[in-house]
Amino acid sequence: MSGAPLSTVTEATVAVASLRPSARPVARTVRRVLVKIVTAVFVLVAAASVTFFAQFLVPGSPAAAILNQQNGRAQQWSAAQLAPVNREFGFNRPLIVQYLDYIGGLFHGNLGTSYTQFKPVTQVIGDELLPSLVLTVTALVVAWVLAIVVTLLTVKRRPVISSLGSTWEAFTASLPTYWVGVVLLVVFAVEVRIFPVIGGTSFMGTVLPVLTLAIPLAGFLGQVTRDEFEKVLDQPFITTARTRGMGDTAVRLVHALRHAVLPAVTLSGWALGALVSGAVIVENLFGRPGIGQVLVNAVNTRDIPTVSGVVLVVAAVYVVANLLVDVTYVLIDPRMRAQ
Amino acid sequence: MTTVTASRAGLPARLRSARPEGWAGTAVAALIVLFLLIALIAPVLLAHGSPYTINLQQTLLPPSLSHPFGTDDAGRGLYTRVVYGARESLGIGLGATGLAMGIAILLGFVGGLAGGLVDTVISRVLEVAFAFPVLLLALLLIAIRGPSVNTEIFAVGIGSAPGYARMVRGQVLSVRQAEYIGAAGALGHGRLAVIRRHLFPNAMRPMVAVITLGVGQSIVWASGLAFLGLGVAPPSPEWGALLDSGRMYITTAWWLEILPGAVIVLVALSVTSLGRKLQHRLEGAAR
Numbered sequence: 001m002s003g004a005p006l007s008t009v010t011e012a013t014v015a016v017a018s019l020r021p022s023a024r025p026v027a028r029t030v031r032r033v034l035v036k037i038v039t040a041v042f043v044l045v046a047a048a049s050v051t052f053f054a055q056f057l058v059p060g061s062p063a064a065a066i067l068n069q070q071n072g073r074a075q076q077w078s079a080a081q082l083a084p085v086n087r088e089f090g091f092n093r094p095l096i097v098q099y100l101d102y103i104g105g106l107f108h109g110n111l112g113t114s115y116t117q118f119k120p121v122t123q124v125i126g127d128e129l130l131p132s133l134v135l136t137v138t139a140l141v142v143a144w145v146l147a148i149v150v151t152l153l154t155v156k157r158r159p160v161i162s163s164l165g166s167t168w169e170a171f172t173a174s175l176p177t178y179w180v181g182v183v184l185l186v187v188f189a190v191e192v193r194i195f196p197v198i199g200g201t202s203f204m205g206t207v208l209p210v211l212t213l214a215i216p217l218a219g220f221l222g223q224v225t226r227d228e229f230e231k232v233l234d235q236p237f238i239t240t241a242r243t244r245g246m247g248d249t250a251v252r253l254v255h256a257l258r259h260a261v262l263p264a265v266t267l268s269g270w271a272l273g274a275l276v277s278g279a280v281i282v283e284n285l286f287g288r289p290g291i292g293q294v295l296v297n298a299v300n301t302r303d304i305p306t307v308s309g310v311v312l313v314v315a316a317v318y319v320v321a322n323l324l325v326d327v328t329y330v331l332i333d334p335r336m337r338a339q
Numbered sequence: 340m341t342t343v344t345a346s347r348a349g350l351p352a353r354l355r356s357a358r359p360e361g362w363a364g365t366a367v368a369a370l371i372v373l374f375l376l377i378a379l380i381a382p383v384l385l386a387h388g389s390p391y392t393i394n395l396q397q398t399l400l401p402p403s404l405s406h407p408f409g410t411d412d413a414g415r416g417l418y419t420r421v422v423y424g425a426r427e428s429l430g431i432g433l434g435a436t437g438l439a440m441g442i443a444i445l446l447g448f449v450g451g452l453a454g455g456l457v458d459t460v461i462s463r464v465l466e467v468a469f470a471f472p473v474l475l476l477a478l479l480l481i482a483i484r485g486p487s488v489n490t491e492i493f494a495v496g497i498g499s500a501p502g503y504a505r506m507v508r509g510q511v512l513s514v515r516q517a518e519y520i521g522a523a524g525a526l527g528h529g530r531l532a533v534i535r536r537h538l539f540p541n542a543m544r545p546m547v548a549v550i551t552l553g554v555g556q557s558i559v560w561a562s563g564l565a566f567l568g569l570g571v572a573p574p575s576p577e578w579g580a581l582l583d584s585g586r587m588y589i590t591t592a593w594w595l596e597i598l599p600g601a602v603i604v605l606v607a608l609s610v611t612s613l614g615r616k617l618q619h620r621l622e623g624a625a626r
Contacts, residue, residue, distance in 0.1 A: 178563055
């Protein structure tokens with residue numbers, strides 16, 4: 001989760017600048033959106049190719065891996081034993097056919113067959129997707145609320161308050177998910193028994209997992225928003241607003257905030273990716289159903305198709321979220337179109 | 340002014356927005372790093388006893404004067420184990436960051452210098468890699484190779500390489516525009532000599548701080564994998580392994596989980612803070 005977001009912004013700006021100035025604005029916008037969509041599809045197909053070829057990096061043949069898994073031991077299997085598995089999973093077909101079948105299947109919502117459960121990966125993931133989505137989206141919203149409240153209250157106030165705010169952000173932003181989760185769990189579920197230790201998908205059981213994900217993310221979003229907020233508060237139009245007799249709170253809410261949140265909005269697509277990583281850990285810690293649990297179980301049993309399936313679904317969510325952020329940006333911000 | 344902005348373009352937002360910390364923060368960070376160094380070189384100086392000796396007379400004791408971090412389910416002092424685990428944990432962090440940087444330098448320099456089709460291909464590959472969150476890419480690699488220390492290093496290294504590669508490429512692209520590079524060429528120095536003597540050191544200078552930050556980050560990621568039971572296996576005192584074995588006692592012996600986690604957080608924060616200081620120094624020197 002290091003440098004991705006900023007570089008994305010930079011590259012987007014460069015791409016705008018290099019567009020032909022002669023093109024008509026509407027046509028240009030449409031073209032930019034189309035290019036973004038095509039790129040997103042390309043990225044997803046390439047990502048699927050990575051996961052497809054990943055299964056051949058497993059030592060030994062896939063069929064042997066399945067038999068090992070079924071029998072719970074690693075051994076040499078004879079050709080006669082491998083043949084039915086090869087036929088069932090289609091490993092005996094030419095590689096290119098398998099590849100095209102896999103990629104083609106994706107467009108029909110087919111992610112292959114689980115090595116351990118012998119049913120389509122989409123079924124294995126299917127029911128678990130919703131709780132994970134609820135968790136990550138709620139966490140994103142809560143993180144935004146936390147970040148904005150802390151920023152509004154502490155940015156450009158008395159030095160003590162401002163530095164308290166920025167220290168809080170720097171500290172929380174660097175906390176690993178598992179540690180936040182463990183501390184919250186021990187404090188609010190073990191010592192003070194407000195929330196259940198294992199809460200499933202109930203409301204009370206969702207509070208701690210959401211906070212675990214939201215607190216570090218709020219720190220990160222807050223850092224970015226605070227920087228922008230400070231710059232915006234120095235802008236001439238803020239002074240103008242103040243000379244018109246506008247109060248400090250009103251200036252912050254009406255004028256400064258909408259400018260200050262823009263960079264962090266751009267990062268929200270990326271944040272979703274970070275949230276999913278965090279969700280894997282949170283779901284395991286709180287025993288909450290979701291794709292994180294499926295994923296870790298599949299990694300432990302080395303069920304490559306299921307791992308690949310989850311990874312691909314996450315990549316798709318991430319790419320689509322970023323696509324939406326990009327497109328919204330092009331549509332909303334006139335500067336992105338008319339440079 | 341423009342050159343300054345350009346040379347920073349490839350660096351992460353957090354680094355850019357970093358304010359220099361006050362002297363108090365730096366002093367604490369330096370102290371923690373000093374402790375870390377002692378733990379690496381001579382753990383005997385910091386902790387008495389062995390990190391492996393089992394003592395069933397004193398299992399799961401809360402923190403006290405004789406056991407500052409309490410004891411675990413086998414009666415081993417957690418503090419001693421944390422001190423002795425530093426070496427392996429830092430080794431994993433350094434290994435993963437080194438691997439990531441190696442890949443990043445290769446891709447970043449080849450892409451940034453070759454330009455054209457090669458650069459387009461590398462940029463596209465990086466874009467695809469970015470679609471996978473680091474932890475998920477690492478989990479995929481662990482599923483393929485099976486859990487072990489080497490896989491953990493490999494997984495964290497590969498997972499974090501794309502981010503660094505993008506930064507290195509950005510650095511190469513901005514530094515190669517600099518006038519002194521053109522001047523060196525005009526003076527008749529060979530292409531390779533210019534790359535080695537001028538381009539490489541100048542492009543990599545801001546990366547020094549990024550590497551420092553990366554070690555802290557790698558330790559955190561590796562411990563996250565270990566937390567999921569996919570890293571170094573207990574009874575090793577490696578920090579991730581401590582987290583893994585402490586999970587069973589989370590409702591009864593909080594110190595087994597919270598204290599090793601706190602150590603990881605403190606070390607990562609200190610290394611990060613010193614990295615930022617270094618960054619400001621280097622940027623000051625570059626101007």
